[in-house]
Amino acid sequence: MTATATTGGQQLGSARPHMTLADRVEVLTLVDRATPADQALLSSLVAAGDPDMTTSYRKVAGALGLDVPADDNDLRDILEADxxxxxxxxxxQ
Incomplete structure (x- = not known):
């Protein structure tokens, strides 16, 4: 499998391993577990860049004991601020 060149750099394309929703949530939760309470979750970067990732973001936040709004538009506003x-x-840094 090879990476696909794009004008913005390299894109993994088909080289990216398939991840289930549970896999994504597990990886993002591990990444964000060390995020201080006064900082936005790094997974907000993933969720803001891919609307399909909002479900994963909700699960990550829940696993970390955080509340997120039920309304997708409200969540989108929070993600943009984060x-x-x-x-x-x-x-x-």
Whole structure:
């Protein structure tokens, strides 16, 4: 399997392993487990970039004991704010 070149860089395409919803939730939960309570979850970057990932994000947040709004539009607003917070935090690092 080979990576596909795009104008923005490399894209994994078919080289990316298939992950089930449970796999995605497990990986994202492990990544975000170390996220301090006063910071946005890194998985917000994934969920904001792919609307199909909102279910995974909801499950990750739930596994970490966090509440998320039931309304998808409200969640989208939160994800956008969280992405800005993540970018701001890591830009300063």
């Amino acid at each position: 992405v800005q917070q993540v970018h701001h935090h890591w830009h300063r």
